[in-house]
Amino acid sequence: MLELRLVQGSLLKKVLEAIKDLVNDANFDCSSTGFSLQAMDSSHVALVALLLRSEGFEHYRCDRNISMGMNLNNMSKMLKCSGNDDIITIKADDGSDTVTFMFESPTQDKISDFEMKLMDIDSEHLGIPEAEYHAIVRMPSAEFAKICKDLASIGDTVVISVTKEGVKFSTRGDIGTANIVVRQNTTVDKPEEATIIEMNEPVSLTFALRYMNSFTKATPLSNTVTISLSSELPVVVEYKIAEMGYIRFYLAPKIEEDEDETKPQA
Amino acid sequence: MLELRLVQGSLLKKVLEAIKDLVNDANFDCSSTGFSLQAMDSSHVALVALLLRSEGFEHYRCDRNISMGMNLNNMSKMLKCSGNDDIITIKADDGSDTVTFMFESPTQDKISDFEMKLMDIDSEHLGIPEAEYHAIVRMPSAEFAKICKDLASIGDTVVISVTKEGVKFSTRGDIGTANIVVRQNTTVDKPEEATIIEMNEPVSLTFALRYMNSFTKATPLSNTVTISLSSELPVVVEYKIAEMGYIRFYLAPKIEEDEDETKPQA
Amino acid sequence: MLELRLVQGSLLKKVLEAIKDLVNDANFDCSSTGFSLQAMDSSHVALVALLLRSEGFEHYRCDRNISMGMNLNNMSKMLKCSGNDDIITIKADDGSDTVTFMFESPTQDKISDFEMKLMDIDSEHLGIPEAEYHAIVRMPSAEFAKICKDLASIGDTVVISVTKEGVKFSTRGDIGTANIVVRQNTTVDKPEEATIIEMNEPVSLTFALRYMNSFTKATPLSNTVTISLSSELPVVVEYKIAEMGYIRFYLAPKIEEDEDETKPQA
Numbered sequence: 001m002l003e004l005r006l007v008q009g010s011l012l013k014k015v016l017e018a019i020k021d022l023v024n025d026a027n028f029d030c031s032s033t034g035f036s037l038q039a040m041d042s043s044h045v046a047l048v049a050l051l052l053r054s055e056g057f058e059h060y061r062c063d064r065n066i067s068m069g070m071n072l073n074n075m076s077k078m079l080k081c082s083g084n085d086d087i088i089t090i091k092a093d094d095g096s097d098t099v100t101f102m103f104e105s106p107t108q109d110k111i112s113d114f115e116m117k118l119m120d121i122d123s124e125h126l127g128i129p130e131a132e133y134h135a136i137v138r139m140p141s142a143e144f145a146k147i148c149k150d151l152a153s154i155g156d157t158v159v160i161s162v163t164k165e166g167v168k169f170s171t172r173g174d175i176g177t178a179n180i181v182v183r184q185n186t187t188v189d190k191p192e193e194a195t196i197i198e199m200n201e202p203v204s205l206t207f208a209l210r211y212m213n214s215f216t217k218a219t220p221l222s223n224t225v226t227i228s229l230s231s232e233l234p235v236v237v238e239y240k241i242a243e244m245g246y247i248r249f250y251l252a253p254k255i256e257e258d259e260d261e262t263k264p265q266a
Numbered sequence: 267m268l269e270l271r272l273v274q275g276s277l278l279k280k281v282l283e284a285i286k287d288l289v290n291d292a293n294f295d296c297s298s299t300g301f302s303l304q305a306m307d308s309s310h311v312a313l314v315a316l317l318l319r320s321e322g323f324e325h326y327r328c329d330r331n332i333s334m335g336m337n338l339n340n341m342s343k344m345l346k347c348s349g350n351d352d353i354i355t356i357k358a359d360d361g362s363d364t365v366t367f368m369f370e371s372p373t374q375d376k377i378s379d380f381e382m383k384l385m386d387i388d389s390e391h392l393g394i395p396e397a398e399y400h401a402i403v404r405m406p407s408a409e410f411a412k413i414c415k416d417l418a419s420i421g422d423t424v425v426i427s428v429t430k431e432g433v434k435f436s437t438r439g440d441i442g443t444a445n446i447v448v449r450q451n452t453t454v455d456k457p458e459e460a461t462i463i464e465m466n467e468p469v470s471l472t473f474a475l476r477y478m479n480s481f482t483k484a485t486p487l488s489n490t491v492t493i494s495l496s497s498e499l500p501v502v503v504e505y506k507i508a509e510m511g512y513i514r515f516y517l518a519p520k521i522e523e524d525e526d527e528t529k530p531q532a
Numbered sequence: 533m534l535e536l537r538l539v540q541g542s543l544l545k546k547v548l549e550a551i552k553d554l555v556n557d558a559n560f561d562c563s564s565t566g567f568s569l570q571a572m573d574s575s576h577v578a579l580v581a582l583l584l585r586s587e588g589f590e591h592y593r594c595d596r597n598i599s600m601g602m603n604l605n606n607m608s609k610m611l612k613c614s615g616n617d618d619i620i621t622i623k624a625d626d627g628s629d630t631v632t633f634m635f636e637s638p639t640q641d642k643i644s645d646f647e648m649k650l651m652d653i654d655s656e657h658l659g660i661p662e663a664e665y666h667a668i669v670r671m672p673s674a675e676f677a678k679i680c681k682d683l684a685s686i687g688d689t690v691v692i693s694v695t696k697e698g699v700k701f702s703t704r705g706d707i708g709t710a711n712i713v714v715r716q717n718t719t720v721d722k723p724e725e726a727t728i729i730e731m732n733e734p735v736s737l738t739f740a741l742r743y744m745n746s747f748t749k750a751t752p753l754s755n756t757v758t759i760s761l762s763s764e765l766p767v768v769v770e771y772k773i774a775e776m777g778y779i780r781f782y783l784a785p786k787i788e789e790d791e792d793e794t795k796p797q798a
Binding site: 337340343344346347349364373374375376377378379380381382383 | 675678682683685686707708709710711712713714715717727
């Protein structure tokens with residue numbers, strides 16, 4: 001039997017909004033340590049990894065490991081019916097082919113049960129090794145989202161270049177070129193407004209803006225985003241979920257050929 | 267001659283927004299007691315009844331009973347041109363084929379006259395007898411609107427079941443089922459947040475969500491909605507208009523056959 | 533070399549939003565006195581004239597007169613990437629076929645360079661003589677915008693009639709007629725809420741509402757609008773840009789024939 005009670009239910013709504021455009025169907029894996037998901041996007045280019053640790057739930061009962069295949073669009077439809085202050089409980093009986101989402105209003109005057117059919121989904125779980133990155137940028141998530149959105153109005157790809165002084169986002173399109181430089185800045189009033197660059201060696205990589213913009217759907221989950229870059233590895237765009245876990249998006253850089261085409265002039 | 271001056275003109279705008287999607291053309295009936303309307307929706311399934319009592323107008327002159335056929339969409343277009351704080355006066359000369367809506371800004375610096383052609387509309391006025399209902403539920407109108415909207419994302423019909431403890435709204439669709447229970451609750455800070463159930467006998471009836479959602483367009487008119495249910499009568503969904511009257515929507519329940527199909531499992 | 537630094541960069545964004553729907557491509561003319569534009573709309577019916585005086589810029593360097601052809605839609609795309617509090621600098625090297633828009637965030641932590649290709653645009657500069665007008669109306673720009681929008685829901689043209697007492701906006705359409713009278717009013721709390729009429733002789737002219745509504749896209753630039761009317765001249769609809777200049781729209785009245793058709797009954 002599975003029963004996971006999340007007081008801040010709106011978190012789960014935001015998680016679904018963050019991934020449902022990227023992934024159609026996915027298995028949620030539930031074990032004693034937490035509620036997680038790993039899935040490729042429908043074009044098999046990007047990878048999403050979600051973790052909500054058991055400690056983050058008010059009540060967490062998972063008698064045995066279970067994998068529940070869900071259509072994320074349908075799940076999102078149901079979660080949207082919860083109020084923003086509702087407590088959400090995820091329930092499933094052993095061997096059942098349905099999952100129930102229960103929403104309790106803060107005053108307990110309104111209790112909703114939404115029961116959704118589960119699906120059988122083939123999926124292989126990739127091991128993602130911990131890795132060393134050439135550069136790690138932590139910056140306000142809203143600023144990263146605005147940059148990706150702005151650049152997508154000019155071009156299709158973004159070159160992300162990191163030096164000690166700052167990180168440069170560049171694109172090129174039919175109407176011209178754009179370069180946006182964000183400087184390292186640690187002397188801010190609020191820690192979440194800082195831009196912090198940890199760099200072992202300079203790095204310059206090209207990515208499809210379409211995917212970057214998809215990743216920024218997770219912006220409501222966290223004030224900051226961490227971008228980990230290495231020339232030999234997919235970029236990791238990570239949004240921490242307060243005291244519970246994270247959503248991480250992985251995307252391979254475009255190969256040199258494409259990069260030359262789209263690299264703006266210095 | 268007809269001259270009806272309504273200080274809170276925005277009320278009339280809200281009335282039109284509440285009914286114009288349901289009814290295309292309708293006769294407004296004006297007598298010494300008030301300004302009223304009764305009309306079937308275009309598919310002849312639901313009935314709307316509006317009453318604005320003469321006492322609610324600052325000035326009310328209606329020399330003789332008159333019925334004015336109006337296209338509600340055109341009337342709404344004109345009323346939308348009034349400011350939210352405008353005083354609205356409805357004027358018609360005896361025998362005229364037009365009606366004039368006059369809008370006065372609070373400072374009297376802007377005066378607008380909108381003249382609309384009247385139409386001949388055949389309509390029969392149904393006598394709606396006062397009836398006894400099995401159950402009457404009064405609840406916050408915004409909550410009822412959210413429930414109807416949420417359920418419509420899952421299914422096409424809603425089963426409304428009333429017991430002494432509360433009212434249950436249920437639906438069933440391709441992606442699963444939903445049950446929302448709202449409990450009786452009279453100990454609230456603001457009276458308009460209460461949910462009050464008067465029940466003579468339990469009742470469980472099925473309705474098309476499409477119409478229910480149409481009715482909730484009247485939500486801006488009142489903080490509360492009253493739903494009167496009886497197994498032998500159409501449901502009445504009533505929005506009171508402060509110190510003036512009401513909008514009431516009538517809708518026949520779906521027959522048992524349909525109900526079985528759509529009734530969620532207990 | 534050209535380098536124009538505008539501290540209130542959002543002004544330039546608003547200017548583009550005001551004219552980009554009316555004009556596709558236009559030459560921006562830069563001289564020691566200011567940054568200006570004059571262009572016909574794409575159907576050659578209305579004329580736009582923009583002036584931003586050099587004194588309004590924090591830094592203004594223009595070594596020699598230069599005319600830069602720009603696609604306003606592309607320029608708008610780039611300016612939309614600036615933050616609302618950003619400083620915008622327009623830069624061009626002599627003989628270059630590109631222009632650069634630089635955006636600096638208030639904290640200087642984010643610096644963006646957007647480079648846009650210039651175009652060759654044939655255009656003749658019309659001399660617009662200072663003229664005497666029969667009537668000049670100054671009124672709140674938001675009110676003028678609402679009137680044009682409201683009337684466009686009823687008819688296609690507006691008759692603007694000015695007397696000493698006020699200005700009347702009228703239209704006529706399939707569903708009826710509308711007359712909106714705004715009275716002269718100088719005793720207001722805030723000067724920008726005044727409606728002031730300077731009249732040498734009464735005037736009544738007819739205009740296409742489509743263009744008037746286009747002009748009101750400039751509303752965010754100024755709290756007031758000035759409408760200058762004369763029976764022998766195009767109307768001038770002017771939005772002042774605080775301490776910098778103006779946007780003026782010119783539109784010829786419709787000829788009598790049309791006017792009769794659309795003139796509402798008095």
